[in-house]
Amino acid sequence: xxxxxxxxxxxxxxxxxxxxxxxxxxxxDMAAVMPxxxxxxxxxxxxxxxxxxxxxxxAAETADLLAEAQDHGLDDxxxxxxKEMRRVHGHATALTPDFVEASTKARAACEKTWxxxxxxxxxxxxxxxxxxxxxxxxxxAAAKSAKLGxxxxxxxxxxxxxxxxxxxxxxxxxxxxxxxxxxxxxxxEHQKRQPAIVEPKGPFSIxxxxxLGEKLMGVIGFDFNHGRLDTSLHPFCGGTPDDVRxxxxxxxxxxxxAMMGVVHETGHAMYERGLPASWRRQPVGQAxxxxxxxxxxxxxxMQAARSPAFCRFLSPLLNxxxxxxxxAFTPENLARFYTRVEPGFIRVSADEVTYPAHVILRYRLxxxxxxxxxxxxxxxGAWNEGMQQLLGLTVTNDREGCLQDIHWFDGAFGYFxxxxxxxxxxxxxxxxxxxxxxxxxxxxxxxxxRPLIGWLRTHVHARASSLSSPDIIKAATGRPLDxxxxxxxxxxxxxxxx
Amino acid sequence: xxxxxxxxxxxxxxxxxxxxxxxxxxxxDMAAVMPxxxxxxxxxxxxxxxxxxxxxxxAAETADLLAEAQDHGLDDxxxxxxKEMRRVHGHATALTPDFVEASTKARAACEKTWxxxxxxxxxxxxxxxxxxxxxxxxxxAAAKSAKLGxxxxxxxxxxxxxxxxxxxxxxxxxxxxxxxxxxxxxxxEHQKRQPAIVEPKGPFSIxxxxxLGEKLMGVIGFDFNHGRLDTSLHPFCGGTPDDVRxxxxxxxxxxxxAMMGVVHETGHAMYERGLPASWRRQPVGQAxxxxxxxxxxxxxxMQAARSPAFCRFLSPLLNxxxxxxxxAFTPENLARFYTRVEPGFIRVSADEVTYPAHVILRYRLxxxxxxxxxxxxxxxGAWNEGMQQLLGLTVTNDREGCLQDIHWFDGAFGYFxxxxxxxxxxxxxxxxxxxxxxxxxxxxxxxxxRPLIGWLRTHVHARASSLSSPDIIKAATGRPLDxxxxxxxxxxxxxxxx
Numbered sequence: 001x002x003x004x005x006x007x008x009x010x011x012x013x014x015x016x017x018x019x020x021x022x023x024x025x026x027x028x029d030m031a032a033v034m035p036x037x038x039x040x041x042x043x044x045x046x047x048x049x050x051x052x053x054x055x056x057x058x059a060a061e062t063a064d065l066l067a068e069a070q071d072h073g074l075d076d077x078x079x080x081x082x083k084e085m086r087r088v089h090g091h092a093t094a095l096t097p098d099f100v101e102a103s104t105k106a107r108a109a110c111e112k113t114w115x116x117x118x119x120x121x122x123x124x125x126x127x128x129x130x131x132x133x134x135x136x137x138x139x140x141a142a143a144k145s146a147k148l149g150x151x152x153x154x155x156x157x158x159x160x161x162x163x164x165x166x167x168x169x170x171x172x173x174x175x176x177x178x179x180x181x182x183x184x185x186x187x188x189e190h191q192k193r194q195p196a197i198v199e200p201k202g203p204f205s206i207x208x209x210x211x212l213g214e215k216l217m218g219v220i221g222f223d224f225n226h227g228r229l230d231t232s233l234h235p236f237c238g239g240t241p242d243d244v245r246x247x248x249x250x251x252x253x254x255x256x257x258a259m260m261g262v263v264h265e266t267g268h269a270m271y272e273r274g275l276p277a278s279w280r281r282q283p284v285g286q287a288x289x290x291x292x293x294x295x296x297x298x299x300x301x302m303q304a305a306r307s308p309a310f311c312r313f314l315s316p317l318l319n320x321x322x323x324x325x326x327x328a329f330t331p332e333n334l335a336r337f338y339t340r341v342e343p344g345f346i347r348v349s350a351d352e353v354t355y356p357a358h359v360i361l362r363y364r365l366x367x368x369x370x371x372x373x374x375x376x377x378x379x380x381g382a383w384n385e386g387m388q389q390l391l392g393l394t395v396t397n398d399r400e401g402c403l404q405d406i407h408w409f410d411g412a413f414g415y416f417x418x419x420x421x422x423x424x425x426x427x428x429x430x431x432x433x434x435x436x437x438x439x440x441x442x443x444x445x446x447x448x449x450r451p452l453i454g455w456l457r458t459h460v461h462a463r464a465s466s467l468s469s470p471d472i473i474k475a476a477t478g479r480p481l482d483x484x485x486x487x488x489x490x491x492x493x494x495x496x497x498x
Numbered sequence: 499x500x501x502x503x504x505x506x507x508x509x510x511x512x513x514x515x516x517x518x519x520x521x522x523x524x525x526x527d528m529a530a531v532m533p534x535x536x537x538x539x540x541x542x543x544x545x546x547x548x549x550x551x552x553x554x555x556x557a558a559e560t561a562d563l564l565a566e567a568q569d570h571g572l573d574d575x576x577x578x579x580x581k582e583m584r585r586v587h588g589h590a591t592a593l594t595p596d597f598v599e600a601s602t603k604a605r606a607a608c609e610k611t612w613x614x615x616x617x618x619x620x621x622x623x624x625x626x627x628x629x630x631x632x633x634x635x636x637x638x639a640a641a642k643s644a645k646l647g648x649x650x651x652x653x654x655x656x657x658x659x660x661x662x663x664x665x666x667x668x669x670x671x672x673x674x675x676x677x678x679x680x681x682x683x684x685x686x687e688h689q690k691r692q693p694a695i696v697e698p699k700g701p702f703s704i705x706x707x708x709x710l711g712e713k714l715m716g717v718i719g720f721d722f723n724h725g726r727l728d729t730s731l732h733p734f735c736g737g738t739p740d741d742v743r744x745x746x747x748x749x750x751x752x753x754x755x756a757m758m759g760v761v762h763e764t765g766h767a768m769y770e771r772g773l774p775a776s777w778r779r780q781p782v783g784q785a786x787x788x789x790x791x792x793x794x795x796x797x798x799x800m801q802a803a804r805s806p807a808f809c810r811f812l813s814p815l816l817n818x819x820x821x822x823x824x825x826a827f828t829p830e831n832l833a834r835f836y837t838r839v840e841p842g843f844i845r846v847s848a849d850e851v852t853y854p855a856h857v858i859l860r861y862r863l864x865x866x867x868x869x870x871x872x873x874x875x876x877x878x879g880a881w882n883e884g885m886q887q888l889l890g891l892t893v894t895n896d897r898e899g900c901l902q903d904i905h906w907f908d909g910a911f912g913y914f915x916x917x918x919x920x921x922x923x924x925x926x927x928x929x930x931x932x933x934x935x936x937x938x939x940x941x942x943x944x945x946x947x948r949p950l951i952g953w954l955r956t957h958v959h960a961r962a963s964s965l966s967s968p969d970i971i972k973a974a975t976g977r978p979l980d981x982x983x984x985x986x987x988x989x990x991x992x993x994x995x996x
Contacts, residue, residue: 242536
C-alpha cells in the first residue's frame, strides 16, 4: 500500500510538473515573441494552468497520499522525491487560497505603482501599497514559519533556496562587509596602476552579435537541438530542460553586455539541460534553488568567461568578428575591460567585487522589515545610510536607492541573498573543479568547456534536488560554503596575488 | 437552479477553452520555433492539457449539469452555447477513454509508416496499419452514430463541420462532377487563346518576401498587435483569437506561392480575430467549422486576391518590390498567372476549377470505406479509376494517388468535403457581399479590404457558433448553399462570360 501511495503521488506530481513546463513555454513566448495585444488572454492561460496545478497540490487526496506514503521500500531518489513533495506541499498549504489571491492582487497593484514611482524617485507614492504587500508577506512568513518550523525570514528564503538559513548566511555576509572597505580601496589603487582600458568601438550589428552569442553558446556546450537564443527586454533562461530558451537584449553601440549576458544565461541553461532525464517533471528532478542556479550561471560567466584564459580564447574570435578594434581586443585589455571595478548605486550594473555589498544591504534591510524592526517610512534613510557604510556612496535620489529593484514591490522578500550565495558557491565549485581537473583553465583557453561542464554535470546538475544545497556543496567540494574561497578568487583576480 | 447549472457549465467550459488556447500556442511553437529535441516533452505537455480537458468534459458533474440546465431563462446566445456544450459533450462521451487512447496510438503509428510509404509509392507497406485505423474509425462512427442520431459518415463529418450532412452535399458534388468535364475542356480551350503567361524571375530574398507578406496582411486588415507572421514547414493559422499566429514557407526561386499562402492564412486569421470577444473560450464563441473557416480563407484568397481588381493593386506594389519583372507584373499577366488551370494529380497544387474534383473523389471513396462498400486493398484501383473519370488523368504511382494526403492515415475521415464546401460558400458570400456593398471590388482595387471585411465581420465572424453553418449561410446570403453561384464565378473568371 505504501509504494502504491508513492506511485500515485508521482503521477500527480508528474501532471503538475508537466503543467509547469507548459507554463514555462508560455512565459517564454510572452517575453520573447508575443504581440502586445496578447497579454490579457495569456494572463488567463497562465492563471488557469497555475490554478489547476494548485488545486492538484492542495487537494485532500494529495494530503492523504502524503500522510500514507512511507520511506520504507523506496530507494534514495524516491525518498528524496517524497521529501520534496512534502516541502512543496507545506509551502502551498500554509496559505489559504483566499490569502494567495489577495496577495497576488496586492503585488500586482504595487508593482504597477512602482513602475510609476521609480522614474520619479517618489517612494511616498508607492509606500501605502508596499505597506500592504509587506503586511501580507509578514502574515505569510508567520504562517509558513508555524507550518515549516522555521523562523519567518528563513521560511521566506526557503521558497527560493530550500535549506538557506540566516544562521549560516549572516556570518558569511558580515565577514564580507567587514572585509570589503579595505579590500576595495586596494583594488581601486591596483586598478589605477594598470594601463587604461581601451573601449571597443561600434556600431556592432545585431545580426553579428547574435551569431557571436550563438557561437559562444556552442563553445560552452549548449545543444541547439534542445534550445534556442532569442531576444527579450529582460534577459532570462526559461523553457524546459528539453527545450531551454535563453534570451538577451542587444545594443548596437556596444556588444559586450549582450555577449556576457548570453554567456551567463548559457550557464543557467547548462544546469537545466544537465538535470537527470529520468526524473523529469518530478520535484526531485528540478534544479535545486535560485542560489545554486545562480552559481551555475556565475561559474560560467565570472569564473570561466571573465578569466584571462578565456580572454585569450576570445581575442582572435573578436578580431575576426569586429575588425578595427585590435587594441581593445588584446587578451590583456579584454581581461581588464571585463573585470573593471567601479562602486556605484545600481546593483544590476555592479562589478564582482562590490555586488555583494548591494546584496548585503538588502539582506539586512529585508530582515529588519520582516522582523518588524524597521518601519517602511524609514526604509529610504536606512538604505542610504547602509550604502554610505558599505560602499561610501551618498544616495541622493531613491530612484538610485531603495526604488531600483522590483523584488520587494513584487513581494519577493528573501530572494536577494541568492545572488551572492551563488557567486560564492561558484568560486568554491570552480576551485574544487580545477583541483580535481587541473586541465580546466588550459581547456577554457582553447575554447573547450567539456572538462568544466563534465565536472558540473556530475557534481551539481545530475544531483538535481536529491540533496539540499548545503549538502550538494559539501559533497562536491568537501566542505560547507566557505566565503574565504571567494575572497581568495577576488584577491587573485583584482590584486594579482598568486 | 437552472441558471445556476448553466453558470457552472460556463465556468467549466471556460477552463477547457483556456486549456485549448494554451495548447494552441504550444502547437504554434512546435511548428514554428521549437528545436527538434523538444518533441518528446512537448508531446507530454500537449497530452496532459488534452487529458485534463477531456476529464473535465467527461466528468460525471458535467453530465449532471448538462442534464440539469434548461433553456428557460437563458438568452439566445446562452441557449446556443448550451446547445454547443451538448454537441461537444456528445462527441466526447461517445467513445471510452480506452478507445480514444488505442485510436490515438494507431493513428500515430499509421502516420509514421505513411511517411515512409509515400515517397516509395508503396501502399501495401501501410495497408495493415491503415486497416487498423479504418476499423477503429468505423467503430467510432458507429458509436457516434448511435449517440448523435446521425448516419455513421455524417457523425464523422459533424466533428469537423457541425451540421454538414451527406444528404445536402452529395447532390452538390454530383452536379459539379457532371458539370466539370465539359466546362474544363472549354476553360482549357479559352486559356490557349490567351497570351502566354510570363513567369516572374528571381531569386526573391526571403527577407523581402516576408516584408511583402506583412504588407499584404496589413492591407487585408491583420492587426499585428494581436498576431504574428512566422515560418513553418506546413503553413497554418494557429494561436488564439487575441494572438493569431499565421505561418508560411518561403522559396527563394519564386515568391508567388508564399505570398498567396500568406493571403490565404490571413483570411483564416481575420475570422479568428473577428469572433466575439465577449464569448471567448466558450463553445458558442468558437469559429463554426472547418468548411466555414475555409470559406474565410478562400474568400480572401480566391474571390478577392486572385481577382483582376486586386491584380491591378498588386502590379505597382510588386514592381516596387522586385525590379526587372515588369512584363510579369502587368495586372493582366498577374491575373492569368494566378488563375492558371492545369489538371494534375496532386490536390494541394490544384487550381480553383479542378480542386473540387480531387475532393469529390476522396468524398466518394471515404464514404465507401466507412460504409464497408470498398475494401482497402481495392482503394488504389478505385482511386485511379476515379481520377480517370473526373479529370481524365492516368495515375501511375500511388505516391501521386491515394498516398498523397495525410488525412486518412491520421484517421481524419469526413474532413475532405470541407475544402470544397468552403470554396463554394466563399463564392456565395462574395456574391452576397458585393450585392450588398457594390463598392467592394473598387475598394479591393485600391487595396482597401474594409468593406469586404466589414461585411464578413457582421454576417459571419460575429456569429461564431451561435448558428449552424447552413443557417449562417442562409442568414448572410438569403438562401442555402447554392453551388450554381460558384459555377457562375468560375464561368466569369475562366471563360470571361459576364
